[in-house]
Amino acid sequence: MADSFAEKAVWDDLSNIPADPPRMRDICRKCERPVPVCWCSALPPQPLVPKSRIILLQHPAEEKRALRTAPMLSVGLAPGKCLIYKGKKFPKFDSELEAILADEKSLLLYPSINSIPIEQLDLSQGPFNLVLIDGTWPQAKAIYTSSSILHGMRQAKLVRSGNSNYIIRTQPTDGCLSTLETAVEALSILEQDDSYKEQLLRPLHALCQFQLNNGAVTHQSKEFLIKHNQYPKLIGKRLNRLLRNAENLQDHEGEAEIKH
Structure with missing residues (x-):
């Protein structure tokens, strides 16, 4: 009996699937977005x-x-x-x-x-x-x-x-x-x-x-989230390098402004 009810439920679900494919949204020809x-x-x-x-x-x-x-x-x-x-x-x-x-x-x-x-x-x-x-x-x-x-x-x-x-x-x-x-x-x-x-x-x-x-x-950037202890993942080697490079660049710019 349980099997027959389950089979009927499956057929009911299938019968509700529309015969025609869903209508696609109109796409802009220039930007190719909906x-x-x-x-x-x-x-x-x-x-x-x-x-x-x-x-x-x-x-x-x-x-x-x-x-x-x-x-x-x-x-x-x-x-x-x-x-x-x-x-x-x-x-x-x-x-x-x-x-x-x-x-x-x-x-x-x-x-x-x-x-x-x-x-x-x-x-x-x-x-x-x-x-x-x-x-x-x-x-x-x-x-x-x-x-x-x-x-x-x-x-x-x-x-x-x-x-x-x-x-x-x-x-x-x-x-x-x-x-x-x-x-x-x-x-x-x-x-x-x-x-x-x-x-x-x-x-x-x-x-x-x-x-x-x-x-x-x-x-916010990953750098911002990490500095504010909001980044939810472990920091990988690549991101560590990016952060160090960003800090070095900021330090270099600061020194240049002081010299000028």
């Missing part, structure tokens, strides 16, 4: 046309992230001003990308020991191809390590970047920025025009505000 959470209304009225261009070397896992920021660059800038190449190793037999990376006007934004502050560049040598690695820090480091062509490039870094406005995502340390914020900050320096930051960051603000309005919470 229309109710589309951020395209926050984009510049017309795509911006900088002299320099952005080249993103994107880890394949980034494409699966629902809240990624790279698309805000690709649609906020004019066609040809933001090129995206996907992979874990570059140039990966791509002759066009290989030519870009070998160009003397190409600049890799990466915090290596050979990087110079981007503010110290001779801007008369531009316009530049600004190359960024799009992925988490471990993914970016793996791409850099496996792509030997990147090692010989001119390299620059952002020294004073402030904290991220991407407040719905946890950053490793204070001062870490999203791909969009890093590119926009560097581009505004190369173009000597702060309006790039003002206009290209609006979609990020719109995205964060929508998420906060629908239950998301503001995220």
